[in-house]
Amino acid sequence: DGGITQSPKYLFRKEGQNVTLSCEQNLNHDAMYWYRQDPGQGLRLIYYSQIVNDFQKGDIAEGYSVSREKKESFPLTVTSAQKNPTAFYLCASSHPAMPREQYFGPGTRLTVT
Amino acid sequence: GENVEQHPSTLSVQEGDSAVIKCTYSDSASNYFPWYKQELGKRPQLIIDIRSNVGEKKDQRIAVTLNKTAKHFSLHITETQPEDSAVYFCAAVRPGDSSASKIIFGSGTRLSIRP
Numbered sequence: 001d002g003g004i005t006q007s008p009k010y011l012f013r014k015e016g017q018n019v020t021l022s023c024e025q026n027l028n029h030d031a032m033y034w035y036r037q038d039p040g041q042g043l044r045l046i047y048y049s050q051i052v053n054d055f056q057k058g059d060i061a062e063g064y065s066v067s068r069e070k071k072e073s074f075p076l077t078v079t080s081a082q083k084n085p086t087a088f089y090l091c092a093s094s095h096p097a098m099p100r101e102q103y104f105g106p107g108t109r110l111t112v113t
Numbered sequence: 114g115e116n117v118e119q120h121p122s123t124l125s126v127q128e129g130d131s132a133v134i135k136c137t138y139s140d141s142a143s144n145y146f147p148w149y150k151q152e153l154g155k156r157p158q159l160i161i162d163i164r165s166n167v168g169e170k171k172d173q174r175i176a177v178t179l180n181k182t183a184k185h186f187s188l189h190i191t192e193t194q195p196e197d198s199a200v201y202f203c204a205a206v207r208p209g210d211s212s213a214s215k216i217i218f219g220s221g222t223r224l225s226i227r228p
Contacts, residue, residue, distance in 0.1 A: 043157070045216070101159060
């Protein structure tokens with residue numbers, strides 16, 4: 001799977017609950033990213049992290065939070081404040097020598113009802 | 114900020130024919146343009162890219178062209194095959210000296226190859 005994994009593949013939650021999506025990589029990549037994919041809208045950047053204990057907001061960070069306590073892990077929490085959380089979430093990572101070549105995980109499809 | 118527009122949103126071609134997907138970008142500072150292919154239910158994967166100092170790049174049946182003046186770039190697939198059916202995303206990236214890069218993606222083109 002290319003060294004970057006996301007779990008679970010499918011996730012169902014009730015409205016009003018926070019939910020955390022997992023992303024792990026063993027590629028020794030410094031940078032990690034979270035994207036949201038909706039039909040007809042491509043991929044939009046939620047958060048990204050260049051190094052451990054550092055992260056920056058992307059274009060659609062409202063209603064989401066992240067942490068980067070370990071180089072290998074970059075979990076994303078979808079909070080109850082996110083108005084429309086149902087989507088396909090993709091995690092990616094990149095090597096510092098080639099930051100513009102991003103490797104994607106398999107994705108998590110979140111459904112909130 | 115950067116905006117990337119991609120057309121068409123859907124494209125159906127006969128097997129063996131060519132397919133062309135076009136993108137425009139707004140930020141003239143962008144200098145790297147990757148293309149990703151996402152098969153149904155799978156992760157996006159980089160298939161080809163082009164840097165701003167190059168006008169064209171080819172890799173077997175796929176090629177990309179870049180017109181920096183017009184801020185257009187295109188993906189060309191020749192002799193299409195059933196396995197080319199997927200969603201294709203163009204993207205633009207600004208130069209930067211950080212270890213992370215923000216990629217701005219187009220909205221995607223769903224390519225279907227008719228047998």
